[in-house]
Amino acid sequence: MERVLLVYNPNAGAGIVTMHLDKVIGGFADRGILVVPFRLGGLVDLDRALTELPVREYTKILIAGGDGTINLVVNAMVKHDIHLPIAILPAGTANDLASFLGIPNTIDEMIETALDSHYTKLDVGTAGARCFVNVLAIGMLVDISQKTDPAIKNTLGLGAYYLRALTEVPFARAAQLRIRSAEMDIDTKVSAVIVMNGRSAGGFKNVAPLSEASDGLLDVIVFKKLIPPDLLPVLFAVMTGHHTTDKRVVYFKTPRLRIESTVPEVNTDVDGERGDPLPLDIGVIPSRLLVNTPA
Secondary structure, X not given: OEEEEEEEOOOHHHHHHHHOHHHHHHHHHOOOEEEEXXXXXXXXXXXXXXXXXXXXXXXXXXXXEOHHHHHHHHHXXXXXXXXXXXXXXXXXXXXHHHHHHOOOOOHHHHHHHHHOOOEEEEEEEEEOOEEEOOEEEEEHHHHHHHHOOHHHHHHHOHHHHHHHHHHHHHHOOOEEEEEEOOOOEEEEEEEEEEEEOOOOEOOEOOOOOOOOOOOOOEEEEEEEOOOHHHHHHHHHHHHHOOHHHOOOEEEEEEOOEEEXXXXXXXXXXXXXXXXXXOOEEEEEEEEEEEEEOOO
């Protein structure tokens, strides 16, 4: 009997995954496919579980949760050299990667897509010892995200980030960073740096409007030091995808770069989770994943 592994986060989206767990298992069972569930947060961690996974007995990994859950699974897959296709059942706060890939947001359509045989190749970014599937963020945006209570995020969703931003941004400090690649060498104060593998971040659909899923390149967006009068114009430009030519923004594509800082307290974030400290060597693994997407 065909088997798929379901890795699910019971806390994602205020518990929405567990509400539909039986429907997911039943949908696959109707096609003669056995779903083997793995619940994150138990005594056995995912890394150990995938170490012992009889890969040849499975045809796919289902991931139910938000971008952080996907990140956790993909990091384990890369670490253990697992090349099974994946299907995403988005259930997080923003679900930016699922949005980028056009994955539906209703449970019936999610299941139908996950059962299909249509796949999209997806690059995977690397940042130090960690991988990211959608975004690496550095600076002001990371500080706001990491200061926002997870319970508030689940209750208010993206609104929690924006409410926090309104109170924190006027007091946020720019960081002196050096960003080096074959295409660009920048040494200046910046408010934030976003390195995108996808296109959407924080619910904004066009943070990296030129991004492609499997072009072997990362899209780098550098927001120079912003003063309060700049915030709304730059935010509007990001919302409309017109920031790529804004004089306060540097946008370029590259397969690899290095980011350094003269101060130690600059935070990093990979797919919504705390990342490794600077300096970071950042790269890409081309077409590392096969992801179920709508035909």
